[in-house]
Every structure is written in C-alpha cells, then in structure tokens.
Amino acid sequence: MSSEKFTLEIKDLHVNVAQSDENAAPIEILKGVNLTVRSGETHAIMGPNGSGKSTLSYAIAGHPKYEIVSGTVTLNGEDLLALSVDERARAGIFLAMQYPIEVPGVSMTNFLRTAVTAVRGEAPKLRHWVKEIKVAYSELEIDPKFAERSVNEGFSGGEKKRHEVLQLGMLKPKIAILDETDSGLDVDALRVVSEGVNRYRENENGGVLLITHYTRILRYIKPDFVHVFSNGQIVESGGAELADELEEHGYERFTSTAAGA
Numbered sequence: 001m002s003s004e005k006f007t008l009e010i011k012d013l014h015v016n017v018a019q020s021d022e023n024a025a026p027i028e029i030l031k032g033v034n035l036t037v038r039s040g041e042t043h044a045i046m047g048p049n050g051s052g053k054s055t056l057s058y059a060i061a062g063h064p065k066y067e068i069v070s071g072t073v074t075l076n077g078e079d080l081l082a083l084s085v086d087e088r089a090r091a092g093i094f095l096a097m098q099y100p101i102e103v104p105g106v107s108m109t110n111f112l113r114t115a116v117t118a119v120r121g122e123a124p125k126l127r128h129w130v131k132e133i134k135v136a137y138s139e140l141e142i143d144p145k146f147a148e149r150s151v152n153e154g155f156s157g158g159e160k161k162r163h164e165v166l167q168l169g170m171l172k173p174k175i176a177i178l179d180e181t182d183s184g185l186d187v188d189a190l191r192v193v194s195e196g197v198n199r200y201r202e203n204e205n206g207g208v209l210l211i212t213h214y215t216r217i218l219r220y221i222k223p224d225f226v227h228v229f230s231n232g233q234i235v236e237s238g239g240a241e242l243a244d245e246l247e248e249h250g251y252e253r254f255t256s257t258a259a260g261a
C-alpha cells in the first residue's frame, strides 16, 4: 500500500458550460464548490438531477466543454487546472464517467494497455500483462472474451460500469471520481463493483469521490462524509447518517434553501 498522502482540494470553483448556439451566453453550472478529498477518505455526493454533480467531475478531469470561470483545483498543491486531461490522469486523477464512451475499433485490451502504459510511464511486460488482465477480469467477474471487444461498444449498462471499476483497479489512481458507477446494476453486479472499489481503497489507500443517487451502494462502500449538492454548490455536509436522511425525506429542505439564496 502506498504510504504517500494525497489531497485533492477544490476551492470556490465556478464553472460555465458553453451552449451549442455560439451567440448564447454560457450557463453557470457550478457556483462556488468547496471540497477536500484526502487519501483514504470516501466522500459521497448526492443531489437532485441537473444540480451539477457530473459537471464537477468533468471539470476536475479536464473535459474541454467546461469553462473554469474562477476558483482552484489542486492535487497536493499542484494546479490541476493547468494540466491537460492526460497529465491529470498521470498525476493520479481517475474519472469513471456516468455514461462511459464507446470507442469502436479499439479493443479493450489495447485500450487498457495504452492507458496503463501512459499512467505508469512504461509498458508492462507482456508476460505480466496477460496475467494482470486475467486477474482483473476475474476479480470483476467479467468473461475475459470482453477484452477482445471494442471499448464499451454494445456493452450493457452494467458491463460498462464493471469495466470502469476494472480500469480503476489497474490504473491505481490517487483520487478516484466515480460518477453513478452504481446506476443500473443488478444486485450481483452491485456487490462485485463495490468489492472492486473497496479493494482499490484498501490496496491503494485511495481517496474516493462517489456520486450516487442511492444509499444501497453506501451499505457496501461506507462513506466517511456525505455531501448534498444542490444548484451548483455543496449545501450541506455530514456523516453517513445524512444519506439516510436524504433517502427518507428527499432534497426539499435543501433545494428550497438554495432557491431562496
């Protein structure tokens, strides 16, 4: 296990998204996000549809469509916003997207090898690689035949999510952002995916930012902190009990506060 400690620090982050009509003014989505995620910590973010959770994950990972208006994002003090998407990945940021993209014509195994080589700084030895792939697929209980298929092409929702967690285990980031990695999973897949995340937490002492709508995954992956995201901001933070309160009472208490602000 890595003993080095990492801290992802987000301060007063404001983010706009460009509209497809170039003449239209950009829309402000994030309105001052403050959040610190350290090695070994798991933070769950819950909040209504459209509140900006995925926007936050894309802004951290470096998606070009999102314009950083103001604020800072640093990893151990280093300015992440100054880095390209690739450099952020090499620095140790991993994003499992809510809607993983399909890459026709690129096999999963080639994609994984390229990603692993880029992040580790050297290509894995072929003999080790074959074994590593085999272990990774068996841990996520995926048929190894999938390794020869094009990245995510024609994969079911659950198959895509399993492959996101497979990547997490192979890339061993310092901070992992998981955007609704639990959505659409059957009960067995939920267990397998959660075990994958927990293995990562234990082996790497990684920091996890888990975006979810459901408390059921939080029974497997215990969060240290739960944050309520509403209207582009974190409006409340608490412990695991906050998730239960949300499940019981919904977001009304928070959305009405945000609307009045």
Ligand SMILES: Nc1ncnc2c1ncn2[C@@H]1O[C@H](COP(=O)(O)OP(=O)(O)OP(=O)(O)O)[C@@H](O)[C@H]1O
Residues within 6 Å of the ligand: 017, 018, 019, 020, 027, 029, 047, 048, 049, 050, 051, 052, 053, 054, 055, 056, 098
């Ligand atoms: N290209 C775009 N043009 C206009 N609006 C956009 C664009 N991209 C994002 N938005 C808007 O930004 C808001 C935040 O979207 P985001 O995907 O971050 O929400 P979310 O909290 O992840 O929601 P969900 O829980 O449904 O996944 C939404 O209202 C969305 O419509």
Ligand SMILES: [Mg+2]
Residues within 6 Å of the ligand: 053, 054, 055, 098, 179
């Ligand atoms: Mg989202």
